[in-house]
Amino acid sequence: MSQSINARRKLNPLQKLPLLIWLVLVWGALWQDFSAGNLLFGALIALAVSQVFYLPPIELSGRFNVLQAVIFLLWFLKQVTVASCQVLYWAVAKGPKIRNAVIAVPLRSPSDLLMTAVGHVLSLIPGSLVVEVDRGCATLYVHAMNAPTPESVERVRTGIQDIEARLITVMGTKEELAELRSERTGASMVAYADILKSPDQQDSDQQSPDQQKDLGEGQ
Incomplete structure (x- = not known):
């Protein structure tokens, strides 16, 4: 399991980008300091957090209107x-x-x-x-x-x-x-x-109340 997670991390580095940007912005907001040095330090911490704690990647749709x-x-x-x-x-x-x-x-x-x-x-x-x-x-x-x-x-x-x-x-x-x-x-x-839903469940949902009653009585 851990090997598959590590492989997925290496194969999809760009999927972490929105998360990393968000973590850096949160870091700057918490310190109320958006200087280049503080944001760079926040980026290093964000990279460390994303490597140590696995989080689901944010998948973008590829379009924004x-x-x-x-x-x-x-x-x-x-x-x-x-x-x-x-x-x-x-x-x-x-x-x-x-x-x-x-x-x-x-x-x-x-x-x-x-x-x-x-x-x-x-x-x-x-x-x-x-x-x-x-x-x-x-x-x-x-x-x-x-x-x-x-x-x-x-x-x-x-x-x-x-x-x-x-x-x-x-x-x-x-x-x-x-x-x-x-x-x-x-x-x-x-x-x-x-x-x-499975096909069986969908067929059961589409049955009429009389059909469902007949099935219940048969059981």
């Missing part, structure tokens, strides 16, 4: 403003009577970068917070305020999946972008968790 990023930023600022007013209203008008929920949100992409981006956006918008991430099936578990009914839960889930869709337009892969465009022309969304 600047225009869509600007549109997303403006949309994000609007959402923060609207959500702040909503949370203020709920706190004043409903107080302890408000009903919250923890919602499982399956995502389209298994990309760690996209899952992390969606989680951070949710955490920055008042009223929602990621409490757990299932990387294996690309599912976020989100604590959402004011979700008392199944309809409101579905609205929250759809809103989070919309955040992922917006991020895909900014930095998703070409394949993810093509699937997103097919959704906009009428195709249904396919979550990564659904792709992981």
Whole structure:
């Protein structure tokens, strides 16, 4: 196992670059010193940390749409403003009577970068917070305020999946972008968790309630 990890490190040195840059920026921010000498020292520490402690590489999609990023930023600022007013209203008008929920949100992409981006956006918008991430099936578990009914839960889930869709337009892969465009022309969304289902499970899910009842009685 250790040999395969070391081989993968040597074969993919560029995959560490985003992580190293991020660690250097964090180092400079912690010391509040972005001088060349301090950043060079931070780079040496980042290299040492990445060699001693194995971390999953950040895989980039190879595309970044600047225009869509600007549109997303403006949309994000609007959402923060609207959500702040909503949370203020709920706190004043409903107080302890408000009903919250923890919602499982399956995502389209298994990309760690996209899952992390969606989680951070949710955490920055008042009223929602990621409490757990299932990387294996690309599912976020989100604590959402004011979700008392199944309809409101579905609205929250759809809103989070919309955040992922917006991020895909900014930095998703070409394949993810093509699937997103097919959704906009009428195709249904396919979550990564659904792709992981075995054919037997998918056939069972597609059976009618009467067929499932007959199978249960036969057993």
